[in-house]
Amino acid sequence: MVRVNDSNDTNTSSEHEDSSSNYVRLAGNGLPGGEQQASSSGVAAAPTNENSSPGRSNQLALPSSSTAATTSSSQYVIPLDENSHRYVGLVNQAMTCYLNSLVQSLYMTPEFRNAMYEWEYVQLPAHIKEQRKKAEQSIPCQLQKLFLLLQTTENDSLETKDLTQSFGWTSNEAYDQHDVQELCRLMFDALEHKWKGTKHEKLIQDLYRGTLEDFVACLNCGRESVKTDYFLDLSLAVKPFGAIHAYKSIEEALNAFVQPELLNGSNQYMCENCKSNQDAHKGLRITQFPYLLTIQLKRFDFDYNTMHRIKLNDKMTFPDVLDLNEYVSKEKRPAPTPSATTTTTTSPPKSAWKTIPAKDEDDDMELGSPNAKRSTPGNQSPNRYSSRGDENVIVGQPIDHESVESIMKTNGEDVYELFSVMVHSGNAAGGHYFAYIKNLDQDRWYVFNDTRVDFATPSEVEKSFGGHPSGWNQSNTNAYMLMYRKIDRKRNASFILSNQLPQHIKDSREKWKRLEQEAEEERLRKLSLIQVYVNINYPFPSYAHLPEKKQLDLTPQKYQIADDFCEYKIEISREQPIKSVFQCAFDFFNERARAYNLPFSRNNSRLIYVEHGQLEMDFRSPKDMEKKLRSVFSSHHGEPISMYGVHFILDVRIGSSFFNIDIQNRMTIKVQRVDIGKKTTANELTIVISGDEKMLKVKQWIGTQFRDDIRDVLEARVVLEAASSRCEFMLIDSQHNSKEFRSLISQHMGHATPTLYYDGGMSTMITEESKEATIADRKLPFEKSQMYQILDRKCFSTFVKVRLPSQDEVEKAASTKNAFQGPSWEETLAIMKAEDRLWNEPRAAAVEVMSTVSRAETTDAVTEVDDEPIPSGRGSTASMRSVSMDDIEGDIGISGSLCNNTPQMSPCVSEGDDIDEKALDGKSQLMADYMQKTSPEFYYNRDPQSPVNKNLKIALHEETPSEALSAVSSGQSTLVPSTSNQALSSMARSAIDEAFDAKITTVFSHENYHKLDVDSRMRVVEFKKWVAEQLNMDKDQFVIVKHASDDGSDTGYETNFMDDETVSGAFQSCFISIKLRAPLKQDEKMIQVILFDMLENQRDNWKPLFELPVSQSTVIGDILLQCIRMYNEVYGEELTPKAVRLRDVSTTGHYNAKAILNPNDTLEKRGYNWCSHIYMQIVTDEAVLGKPGDPILVRRFRPSTVEVSPTHEVLVDSNAENPVLSFMEALTKVSGIPLDRLAITEPKEFNWQKWPFVKSRLDMLENKVAFAKDLHLNYPSPKDFVEKTGSRVLYYKDSEEEPRILTEDERKQIKIKENGQSANANRRKERPLRIQMSKMKKVTFGDDVMSPAPRKTKQEATPVKKKAKGKKRVQQHIQMTLKKMREEQEAEEAEENENVEKPECNCREEADEPAKKKRKKAAEGESEAQKKSRETIGAKVLEASQGSSKMLGFHVSAAGGLEQAIYNARAEGCRSFAMFVRNQRTWNHKPMEESVVENWWKAVRETEFPLGQIVPHGSYLMNAGSPEEEKLEKSRNAMVDECQRAEKLGITMYNFHPGSTVGKCEREKCMDTIAETIDYVVERTEKIVLVLETMAGQGNSIGGTFEELKYVIDRVKNKSRVGVCIDTCHIFAAGYDIRSEKAYEEVMSKFEATIGWNYLKAMHINDSKGDLRSNLDRHEHIGQGKIGKDAFGFLMNDERLKGIPMILETPEGKYPEEMMMMYKMEKK
Secondary structure, three states, rough: OOOOOOOOOOOOHHHOOOOHHHHHEOOOEEEEEEEEEEOOOOOOOOOOOOOOOOOOOOOOOOOOOHHHOOOOOOOOOEOOOOOOOOOEEEEOOOOOOHHHHHHHHHOOOHHHHHHHHHOOOOOOOHHHHHHHHHHHHHHHHHHHHHHHHHHHOOOOOOOHHHHHHHHHOOOOHOOOOOOOOHHHHOOOOOOOOHHHOOOOOOOHHHHOEEEEEEEEEEOOOOOOOEEEEEEOOOOEEEOOOOOOOOOOEEHHHHHHHHHEEOOOHHEEEEEOOOOHHHOOOEEEEEOOOOOOOOOEEEEEEEEOOOOEEEOOOOEEOOOEEEEOOOHHHOOOOOOOOOOOOOOOOOOOOOOOOOOOOOOOOOOOOEEEEEOOOOOOOOOOOOOOOOOOOOOOOOOOOOHHHHHHHHHHHHHOEEEEEEEEEEEEEEOOOEEEEEEEEEEEEOEEEEEOOOOEEEEHHHHHHHHHOOOOOOOHHHHOOOEEEEEEOOOOOOOOOOOOOOOHHHHHHHHHHHHHHHHHHHHHHHHHHHHHEEEEEEEEOOOOOOOOEEOOOOOEEEEHHHHHHHOOOOOOOEEOOOOEEHHHHHHHHHHHHHHHHHHHHOOOOOOOOOEEEEEEEEEEEEOOOOHHHOOEEEHHHHOOOOOOOOOOOEEEEEEEOOOOOOOOOOOOOOOEEEEEEEOOOOOEEEEEEEEEOOOOOOOHHHHHHHHHHHHOHHHHHHHHOOEEEEEOOOOOOOOOEEHHOOOOOHHHHHHHHHHOOOEEEOOOOOOEEEEEEEEHHHHHHHOOOHHHOHHHHHHHHHHHHHEEEEEEEOOOHHHHHHHHHHHOOOOOOOOHHHHHOOOOOOOOOOOOOOOOOOOOOOHHHHHHHHOOOOOOOOOOOOOOOOOOOOOOOHHHHHOOOOOOOHOOOOOOOOOOOOOOOOHHHHHOOOOHHHHHHHHHHHHHHHOOOOOOOOOOOOOOOOOOOOOOHHHEEEEEEEEOOOOOOHHHHHHHOOOOHHEEEEEEEEEEEEEEEEOOOEEEEOOOOOEEEEEEEEHHHOOHHHHHHEEEEOOOOOOOOOOEEEEOOOOOEEHHHHHOOOOEEEOOOOOOOOEEEEEEEEEOOOOOOOHHHHOEEEEEEOOOOOOOHHHHHHHHHHHHHHOOOOOOOOEEEEEEEOOOOOOOOOOOOOOOOOOHHHHHHHHOEEEEEEEEOOOOOOOOOEEEEEEEEEEEOOOOOOOOOEEOOOOEEEEEHHHHHHHHHHHHHHHHHEEEEOHHHHHOOOOOOOOOHHHHHOOOOOOOHHHHHHOOOOOHHHHHHOEEEEEEEEEOOOOOOOOHHHHHHHHHHHHHHHHHOOOOOOOOOOOOOOOOOOOOOOOOOOOOOOOOOOOOOOOOHHHHHHHHHHHHHHHHHHHHHHHHHHHHHHHHHHOOOOOOOOOOHHHHHHHHHHHHHOOOOHHHHHHHHHHHHHHHHHHHHOOOOOEEEEEEEOOOOOHHHHHHHHHHOOEEEOOOOHHHHHHHHHHHOHHHHHHHHHHHHOOOOOOOOOOEOOOOOOOOOOOOOOHHHHHHHHHHHHHHHHHHHOEEEEEEOOOOOOOOOOHHHHHHHHHHHHHHHHHHHOOOOOEEEEEOOOOOOOOOHHHHHHHHHHHOOOHHHHEEOOOOOOOHHHOOOOOOOOHHHHHHHHHHHHHHHHHHEEEOOOOEEEEEEEEEHHHHHOOOOOOOOOOHHHHHOOOHHOOOEEOOOOOOOHHHHHHHHHHOOOOO
């Protein structure tokens, strides 16, 4: 907008400025504050100012009426302030609109703004960084700065980040929307705290504090008890509690606020004067209103019927001028001290107030009211301010000063002028704040809506009264907080004009301008930065020369040297000369070379620019070095973006000439020297040669790099690694010398960069021993030579990072081995039979487990078994048995362990157990520690400072072979003796070491972490044996856990590799860890055992106990015995079978099955969810302990007291003729209710209910719950009673018990309690609003003039010093490594020469210190700079999305925990996102931990991310329409599991690919199966919607047409639980053209006609690499594929897609940029 100037305006008088003016406004709709549509004439009148107050100077120049007639509709007016300066808006950081409204209101308060300008921030002498840090932490300083910029800046809007950072807020707190009144109070508290000891100490009190009295007045004697209190704002109710109608005006609400409460009846007041309880009035009376009055309208309330927070949108009026004289108590009484209580006694009349007249019939005022004259609710306020005498409330108009003066003369001085209305638009869950604010100097209203500031009309301000039913965006838009200023001509201040600002403010303004300029320069400097990477190209020798002609072998430190000479990285301006890079890189590598005594010369060094792996140009001469970095960029590619990566090579020669870069027909080759004697290869050397050269010339050139003469070159071998095969090598012998190099390479390598191996460097690179070994090896055929073996091993080398368990973990795992030993269920029954203590199936009296039964006694009662250890490491075959009922009846013993695979140590216990450590001792304490420390959190996030594992021998040589063998033979090195372990241990140690050394080399070791160089052809079984050697245990006593992250920080998943599988196929180049638990067989799974607690309604609070390995054939009785033993080991408590039950608890609503698991059944009887949780119940009730019968859970309802008893059990004879009658008789026995009066809830009452099956007491009292008296006569199938009702909780009552008649209050209290219990679990915990004051002192050092002497502070090192320190640390580390190497070599020489013991090295800890820091840095994840950069990008995306109705997002990573997906999405500006709820590449997953769910909901609460905008993607392994039964079952179970996980997280949608025929069935059959799969999942979940994704039509996949999806939807039973996700790439590839607007509309119309808009739940936004109808599922960046940019513009402007998740799945790296681009496409 531009300002319209009146060309005829030469008169500056106030009359001319206040004359009628005309404006043209921008067209637009939206929230108040948006520009409105201009009138038909193109001109609209702005608010006039006919009655400007005396003494006020209106600085705004307005066009005259004559100008309006000639003003074009294309001209606009900018709202200007008293300085003729445009108003400036504030940027909404994320959800800080409430802060913006408050800041603008305070800024527009003259007295507050002027006081902020008068305060001076004085800095102490300190370092510039320390001064800047103090200023950044000073709230008044940042508020002052913001006010000054609002008044003087030329920007349209300002950021508030500096202010919120002074609050101590993090970036995440900008996403929390809080109460503006609470923020105002906290800000005032912080300012008062900061201003203590200064002249502004009482500023807040002087401006905003009022006084009131809290009184109790006895109505008998007139005695009062009075307490004086203060207030900074008044909170007025919009609607009285429990009322239907709201107050109509602010005057009515004020009357209600001061209306006293009558204390009578049981609530009488104990009067000390009367010495008895008396009726009394209790209330508040205002004795003084503040100069600036802040009123909060309590529009947010709590609905106790729904147990939800609600917003009251009722209309409440408030005037421009508010007469408060009638609300001020005028009575004079002794002035009490603050918070003190005074007592006043008066004589009759018996009234609390002598000034109150007799009560009229028309006045409903109660005796004791502090206001003799007041308006009753519903009447018009007598102090209505109106200059025309009509019944309308005047608001948003210029002040009529004559009327105001009349009111003040008549009623008193407490007359206030409205100047700020803070408005909330939205509901109780959230919304938007903006403000209508009056410029008191101009007497004109404006609307401040974040970055927009515009004129406000009276009608707009009036709409903030609320109660307007004309549209959603107005009916819930109403005033929330008001600010009034007392009309006092002597005190009312005007704003300090810009030319009258105090000198210190002007100085600060110049300083802040300079800082802004410096910040801008820094920004531009950063834009010019590029990232330069420099690698070393240096022929490393195998040894280094030491003083006194000694040699230091470098080959053992090969990997350490490679790490020390790693890539050098620097950020530098592209304007810098290349010599700057050269100097820094040379110093970096030269420092390391000197540490190793390696020759390194500047004269023999040059810099080579590398692009796309090719050496392009070199820089060596001074002239070349002076060139700027930008000179390396290709002219046709243009200038690269900021932080573009540039690669160089620092080429350093040793006594040889440089190879030429600028040659014709050049070729880049890699050369590696082979040291035969040391059996290793040196580093890779890059060389450029001419392809036209003969092979002999190439050999000669290679030899010169290692200072070989022609004779050495001719004798040396050169081997080419062929590209056709990974292990194919070609020896380039003399017959190839005459061949052209390029043709030779092309023949065997094609266009790939060749790698040549050279065994030269005999004179200068290798030792004499290696030289002799090389000469001898050259005489052998190449295929049998050592060189071939070295190259073969190198080509199959892969790096594996492994974490082994510590010795403590091994010992703690051993403590649980007894839990897996003992008699099986079959053996237990046999023992009972022998002792005539039979277990009557299924409800016989159980007997105790004979845990102390000897093995000899056991063999007498059962079939003879073999007690020898099993080679697999499992327990003996007698340790756990599986048995069926037929076997028991036939008295036949069956061999077999628990699930045939019982481990000899604890399985993976449940994660996150809450173990009571006080109840544990001995072994149980060890087990408790083990259970806690073997959780994934311990395995994957363990403290790296834990003790070094004593069993590790990885290249540490801490044990001799004889010591290891003696440890094994003594039986102390393994958890359980086993023949396989003994056989392995009996092997010669040296032979094992040799076999492993050939295939496993330790690159790096630190405590339990190791980086290994492994032969990828090595079998998994061999690797397991190596691990077993390190742990001194059997290879079948642990499992390998594979991790997706590079550092093992994720939870990982267990592998089940075959023993003959190779390392390359199993876990090549990844992180693995070892878990101490026997591997599961193919048919086994881990089952979690949870403690059943019938008295705890929240099932999530039930305690997980442990996990057990089981299979479908496992006998439940075996599990029961296993639970008893494990419970004894873990918790130290011995249980008996009769005191333990194993239960099923349904997770779905509809479940008909026996709750108690039959110990003689197998898990297969549980059906498809055979491995779901088992609930262990410990029976303590003596009434049912050991008694026959099936337990049923019941609760008694007592109508006379409206109470329900706790859950308890009764036993039912399921074999009785009528089990229902048996149940009723049991209830009669327990309760004493006669059988004919016993009423029981009907089973249908529990359809689709889940634990705890709670019934409302009010519903039962009012007979809304059906109770049946003769259930035993009416139940349809009595024999099925136990099976159908055993898993539920039944209610019963005495049908003749007289019900209690409840009062409304009692009924409400019961409803509140019941609703509260159900709502507590889901109630959102908001993060509290805070302003950091911990660093604020009582006297603020460095803020004000009165400051003590500065304290000495430790200054941070400058970047240069930090860099120097970093170099020093590196040099110390290298010197320490070198020292260690020298000591080791000297010790070896001494041992050889003098046969003495090798001295111990004590420098390991010091040498490993930099490595620790490096790992710590890696573990900390992204740096603060990266994090800040990401959050900045996210803020830009959110800013771009302002005003958009589209919900863009992308598929985010959940690395580090599911909750990280939410944080990542918020940080990157997503409004929606997709994710995986579990690993999508494997079938087997452990149950979701409670900690995962808790962390997720914590993230949801902190970010307030809408769960309806999260659309997780299903696993890629699934095929919902698979014709293969096994695959279909896996897919369905996986879908159920993923959907149940999603529901735990509150997610409402689940997206998946429909499926495929895989060429084995008809398409119709496949689509029918998909529909059945959806029904299957829907039946087992609660509310999640299954979303079918459109497909590209490739191959046998379903979903390539809308008709196929329609076919599936038509066959789904519950159509409310199914939806569709349109993938733009897929539909385009399938043949739906959306590239033009017409074609797009045709496709969308077809979707609506075929499927229907109501089924569209989400969209995947992708461009396509494939053409139309290509059926190619290949995604491309938006606008860069075959679809083109226009189609996405159609999507962004399609109103039908409003609010639908739109998720990008384009290639990674550009998501924020693509989202911003798409938001810009939208026509807002």
